[in-house]
Amino acid sequence: MPVLTPDMVRSSGASWPDVRSSALARAAAAPFPTTDLEHWRYSRIDELDLARFAPADTPSTVTGGGADAVITRVATSAASADASFTRLFPSNVHDLELFAALNLAHMDVIVVSVAANKVVSEPVVITHQLGGSGKAFFPRVVVEAGRNSEVTVVERFVSPDGDALLVVPVLDVRAEQAARVRYLGINELGTSSWLIGDQQSSGDRDSDTLLATVALGGDYARVSTAARLIGQGGNTRQVALYFAGGTQMHDFRTLQEHVSPRTTSDLLFKGAVQDTAKSVYTGLIKIHKDAKGSAAFQTNRNLTLSHGAWAESVPNLDIETNDVKCSHASTVGPIDEEQLFYLESRGVRPDVAQRLVVLGFFDEVLAQLPVGELATSLRAQVSRKLAIGEQS
């Protein structure tokens, strides 16, 4: 049986000489995480047996973008790659945690590069059409936005319901001075798929980044996002809509990290759980000593639609300077009874009233998604999922 071992990939001869082999060594040495670690608390990491998966090439399609978005793809199986790309990967792999190392070792890379002052008006749409039980996929999307450029990237994860596969994606967004980058990740994975994702963005001076997530699929889907503001005046926003049903679990970790002065960040995560599904949101606002005059906001709201469903919300602040404006808010609870009564008192059926209220709850996030045209179909998917929850 093929397993995720360094030997296996070495024997395939499919590694980039340095980055991949050192990442492989790190992956072999990195400890397997447990829920005793704060970072993995509440997670289902204990259920994951990596030996059940073998790495596979990620079947991805890329559309849109146009001439000003330069797309470069380097598949796992590529024997060699342009050495200049090594700048896009971490040089020191020794501190990488297991999944970061695994991704680096097995990655299929898609680089979206936009030169300075170029505005890419049509979104770049990357679709990972995954399939096959026992397969593991390691897509890595790097977005390089040059000075004062603008680009929107949509990344979709799709798989059939029955396929017990693992996807370990990495997103790496680099916004140079005054660049505007909007990203939307959509999890439409089947109900047997696992996702353990890592996202990071770094925003230089006066840059503006938006990291949006819509999570509907997966058995266990975890996304850890770190948005760093490294140049003064930078702004970053994170928004997410997540909706777990059946026995699904969605698990989010977010970091808003203010390194430089006068940086601003905002976060709005809204989730719902039905049946016996679970969700976790753990968010940290970290403001460094030098990041004076910064402002950071964080809001997480959760609806528990069934008695058996469970949601956890853990907001945290770590602030090293007084000269900041910060707020966080989090709620977990059932649908507001007064809202349902209002709709029902007009003659709206209870199931329809519930659907309207939940869709209304998510509307605030849908309205902020970078590709407005997608909101309609995503709204319809949420609506269908609510109907399934009612029948079960």
Added chain:
Amino acid sequence: MSTLDIRGLTATVAGKQILNGIDLTISSGEVHAVMGPNGAGKSTLSAVIMGKPGYTVTGGQVLLDGVDMLALPTWKRAAAGLHLVMQYPTEVPGVQLDAMLAEALRDRGREKDVATLGATLRAEAGRINFDEKFLDRALNVDLSGGEKKRNETLQMSVLKPKIAILDELDSGLDVDALRDCARRVMDATREDNLGALVITHYSRLLEELRPSRVHILVKGRIVQSGGPELADVLERDGYATFSATFSA
């Protein structure tokens, strides 16, 4: 011709008896006012008729054309022809007025009205000076007190209930909005044969919304009923007279 018949209605809130046996009969085209001091049970009466959670009916009946409303869930009471104009309309973020009304009409089998809903809303908004820009807002979100009541009145006009209960229509709105809403209700009693049960603390509202019958509610019971002149007595003497009557 429809009739709402309330017979011996008693109810508790959190174990406390609030309604002590209400008897009221309202028919199509009529306007009845229920007046009472704070704590008399006015809002409880409207909540219980509509089936709001948190209120327990301990006795009596609420019949609409002979059908027992208390046995029906809230949405079926509304579909049967009852409507509640709320004192404090609930904010429902992200839910548009037209989306809700479309579902409400659909559940009543009024597909044809769904098709013309947009035009109906604009026409009705014009009648009560409700700015059309508010039609695109989420329900009651970022609306002033007056706009909320116009919005409530607008919904009533579109849904065309048989009997409407107006709970403190006059609270939290200015004189212009009060007049616009009250006149629209009066029009509905003539045009659509609406029966209106107007619950209010002050007689000011009744200058616009002219009742044929006035009932005085004190301590959960109707202590006196009469013609419109009863409101004038109340205006002059206050509730003290009626409270005394009840205690004696």
